[in-house]
Amino acid sequence: MLFEFKHVIKKKPANGLKSSITDDLILRDINFAIADDLPQLILGPSGSGKTTLLRLCNRLSDPDEGEIYFKGENITNYDIIKLRTQVGYVAQIPVMLEGTVLDNFVYAARHAYKPKTEKQEFKNECAGLLQYLNVPERYLHQPAENLSVGEKQRVALARVLIRKPDVLLLDEPTSALDPTATARFLDILQKLQKEMNIKFIMVTHSIEQAERIGGNAIVLVDGKIIEQGPVSKIIHAPENEISKKFVKGSLDN
Amino acid sequence: MIIELTYIDLGLGIGLVILSIGLSILGRIQLEKDLLIGAVRTFVQLIAVGYVLNLVFAVEQWYAIIPLLLLMIGVAIHTIIGRQTYKFKNIVPIITISLVIGTGSTLILVIVVIINVDPWYTPQYIIPIMGMILGNSMNGVALAAERLSSEIIGKRQLIETRLSLGATSREAVSDIVTASVRAAMIPTINTLMTVGIVSLPGMMTGQILAGTSPILAVKYQIIVMYMITASVMISSVLIVYRGYKQFFTESHQFKE
Ligand SMILES: Nc1ncnc2c1ncn2[C@@H]1O[C@H](COP(=O)(O)OP(=O)(O)OP(=O)(O)O)[C@@H](O)[C@H]1O
Ligand SMILES: [Mg+2]
Numbered sequence: 075m076l077f078e079f080k081h082v083i084k085k086k087p088a089n090g091l092k093s094s095i096t097d098d099l100i101l102r103d104i105n106f107a108i109a110d111d112l113p114q115l116i117l118g119p120s121g122s123g124k125t126t127l128l129r130l131c132n133r134l135s136d137p138d139e140g141e142i143y144f145k146g147e148n149i150t151n152y153d154i155i156k157l158r159t160q161v162g163y164v165a166q167i168p169v170m171l172e173g174t175v176l177d178n179f180v181y182a183a184r185h186a187y188k189p190k191t192e193k194q195e196f197k198n199e200c201a202g203l204l205q206y207l208n209v210p211e212r213y214l215h216q217p218a219e220n221l222s223v224g225e226k227q228r229v230a231l232a233r234v235l236i237r238k239p240d241v242l243l244l245d246e247p248t249s250a251l252d253p254t255a256t257a258r259f260l261d262i263l264q265k266l267q268k269e270m271n272i273k274f275i276m277v278t279h280s281i282e283q284a285e286r287i288g289g290n291a292i293v294l295v296d297g298k299i300i301e302q303g304p305v306s307k308i309i310h311a312p313e314n315e316i317s318k319k320f321v322k323g324s325l326d327n
Numbered sequence: 328m329i330i331e332l333t334y335i336d337l338g339l340g341i342g343l344v345i346l347s348i349g350l351s352i353l354g355r356i357q358l359e360k361d362l363l364i365g366a367v368r369t370f371v372q373l374i375a376v377g378y379v380l381n382l383v384f385a386v387e388q389w390y391a392i393i394p395l396l397l398l399m400i401g402v403a404i405h406t407i408i409g410r411q412t413y414k415f416k417n418i419v420p421i422i423t424i425s426l427v428i429g430t431g432s433t434l435i436l437v438i439v440v441i442i443n444v445d446p447w448y449t450p451q452y453i454i455p456i457m458g459m460i461l462g463n464s465m466n467g468v469a470l471a472a473e474r475l476s477s478e479i480i481g482k483r484q485l486i487e488t489r490l491s492l493g494a495t496s497r498e499a500v501s502d503i504v505t506a507s508v509r510a511a512m513i514p515t516i517n518t519l520m521t522v523g524i525v526s527l528p529g530m531m532t533g534q535i536l537a538g539t540s541p542i543l544a545v546k547y548q549i550i551v552m553y554m555i556t557a558s559v560m561i562s563s564v565l566i567v568y569r570g571y572k573q574f575f576t577e578s579h580q581f582k583e
Pocket of ligand 2: 166
């Protein structure tokens, strides 16, 4: 198993406004396992805890209760920096670091290994990744802050890929892409999986996308997993009433 | 020879404040209330301090000086905390340690080594010197701490991006930490650059008014400038390097 969640509970951070009446759990008793060889999707409506769940996988935050296992080992036993090299994360809102797109690559690579960032070889590798993700190569020397949101999303993915991760955590990576770019992006993910053997865990609320990618999925509603299994089964034969509505609702729009 | 000031002279001085209040009313600047309160506070605070100092100067013993120094530090800490929009965890001990080490080390160096005051607790030296070091370090620490917390909170997404790209929390905030120390140091560095040209420092003016030769007053002022620099630098470096850690766990993630 790539990841295993055992009785994971995540509370809302205390901020003084908490009262005993308000419900303060974001994730309630999450139990599931992520297969080694299949894409894993996290579906669910807005505010259901998808981002919160994803961020537990590279320990940007830790559960309040329960354990998470990564490749059979408790995730807290890994050296955190090495874990974050193995488990790459692309946030829901892409944030560019200061400087050019190349500077972003340099920062990302520097913390993963000792790249010869001055060498043409490194620049070629970055340019190749951009090309791979359909971002014009000349952007390499432009300020990253000036890119469009969709371009930033792709640069954010390329920036993680330069770190040669085993696993990618993708939080709605296509939210700012047009249909063509989205289709291309999904193709690339499949290529990454095939060619570089990168596994990915992806949050989406698009049923169409889920269907295209395949693999396994969980449906998260209000911090609970209400349905899990192969994507095709969840979409075509959901058992749970709420997930039926969720699947239908998404298909309608 | 120094000209004595009577309370009647001070009363005449109030005319200057009344003039300002008059202008505020005429120009609808609405500062009358603040001006009045400020003027009264200046009067009361300084007269009170004058009597306390008079007493301490009369006693001239370490057991009169130490409590006064502690009181000064206490007020400075209180002022710094009061000025913080965000009060991070352990802010009181961290500010206390930064301020005590920053001002204390500088004070000892100046009193014992540079000016070589004997005995060390001679109030004429230790009180004004501590006052200047502390006042400036207080402003520096307040600026540094405010800048540090507001940027760490405001740039959370950027910091988390760096963390997820493998940076340690220290690396992820290194630019914020530097910017905070710089913010604390800028007023001091500006003064170092322009002192004597744009303005005459208060202490020097006071010494000259009190009859000291300008050359000696200038020498003291140079030492004062250097000690302020050191003290602000030490205390603001301490506050930011201790302070940023309060926002992160050992696992390089934000505390929640
Ligand atoms: N730091 C936090 N403090 C308080 N509440 C939080 C915090 N983080 C998340 N939440 C709450 O937890 C719930 C789940 O948030 P999360 O971001 O995981 O949702 P999501 O499923 O990713 O939603 P979306 O599809 O809109 O991105 C939301 O109700 C959110 O308000
Ligand atoms: Mg989300």
